[in-house]
Amino acid sequence: xxxxxxxxxxxxxxEGALVLLRCNYSSSVPPYLFWYVQYPNQGLQLLLKxxxxxxxxxxxxxxxxxxxxxxxxxxxxxxxxxxxxxxxYFCAVTPKxxxxxxxxxxxxxxLVKP
Amino acid sequence: xxxxxxxxxxVICKSGTSVKIExxxxxxxxxxxxxxxxFPKQSLMLMATSNEGSKATYEQGVEKDKFLINHASLxxxxxxxxxxxxxxxxxxxCSALPGSPSSYNEQFFGPGTRLTVL
Numbered sequence: 001x002x003x004x005x006x007x008x009x010x011x012x013x014x015e016g017a018l019v020l021l022r023c024n025y026s027s028s029v030p031p032y033l034f035w036y037v038q039y040p041n042q043g044l045q046l047l048l049k050x051x052x053x054x055x056x057x058x059x060x061x062x063x064x065x066x067x068x069x070x071x072x073x074x075x076x077x078x079x080x081x082x083x084x085x086x087x088x089y090f091c092a093v094t095p096k097x098x099x100x101x102x103x104x105x106x107x108x109x110x111l112v113k114p
Numbered sequence: 115x116x117x118x119x120x121x122x123x124x125v126i127c128k129s130g131t132s133v134k135i136e137x138x139x140x141x142x143x144x145x146x147x148x149x150x151x152x153f154p155k156q157s158l159m160l161m162a163t164s165n166e167g168s169k170a171t172y173e174q175g176v177e178k179d180k181f182l183i184n185h186a187s188l189x190x191x192x193x194x195x196x197x198x199x200x201x202x203x204x205x206x207x208c209s210a211l212p213g214s215p216s217s218y219n220e221q222f223f224g225p226g227t228r229l230t231v232l
Contacts, residue, residue, distance in 0.1 A: 036223075043118075043207050043223040044158075090157060100211055100219055101148070104157045 002027040004105035006091050012111040019063075019078040021108050023091030026072065031093040033074040034102070035065055038088045047089075050074065061085070086112045116142050118210045120224035127198055128232055135193045135227045137208030143188035144210035148221065149181075152205040164191040198231040205229075 007022040032051050036044040048059025055067040065076045091105040117140040127133050145166045150158040162183055163171040170183035182194040195202050205228050209221040
């Protein structure tokens with residue numbers, strides 16, 4: 001069974017500072033990888049995804065993530081945090097032939113300080 | 115863009131009653147929908163896969179007789195929590211999958227339903 005680990009359940013950053021959220025997966029075959037954002041009492045919004053091709057993927061709101069097969073990682077970054085980035089972020093994976101069933105990491109709550 | 119709605123957005127019920135939650139894909143057809151539950155400050159856990167025209171597939175540990183799923187059309191799946199108890203209080207989120215599950219497709223998530231059982 002695959003699993004997803006997000007290092008750090010809470011991250012606090014200053015406005016304008018780098019945001020770095022870590023995600024590692026365990027899978028014998030590289031899966032499809034996703035980052036979602038969830039605002040309070042709302043569903044999930046897709047930030048970005050990696051399926052094939054270029055390993056550095058750019059998403060919405062200035063976020064990007066890099067798939068590193070050797071490190072089984074898919075860390076999410078944003079160069080400059082904005083107050084509106086305060087939310088919960090989830091990394092998720094799905095095996096390439098698993099009917100699109102997602103396995104989520106534990107989530108990382110981002111606090112942005114003015 | 116693809117939009118998924120859920121109704122109701124929140125519901126409070128008494129212990130022992132049943133509650134139905136609807137998940138609709140508004141601008142696309144979805145042969146497959148997923149139901150997740152999310153406890154406070156926790157991640158999403160997949161409960162079941164809802165397939166149009168066939169029985170749902172439940173994840174291990176999820177009681178199929180307690181969480182009844184009906185995917186009656188290509189745009190509607192319902193989750194009924196039967197004989198609800200306070201421990202069923204949670205945030206229930208659905209997602210819908212346009213296209214075939216045999217190939218990669220992006221899931222689109224509903225806004226969630228907050229269930230509180232008194």
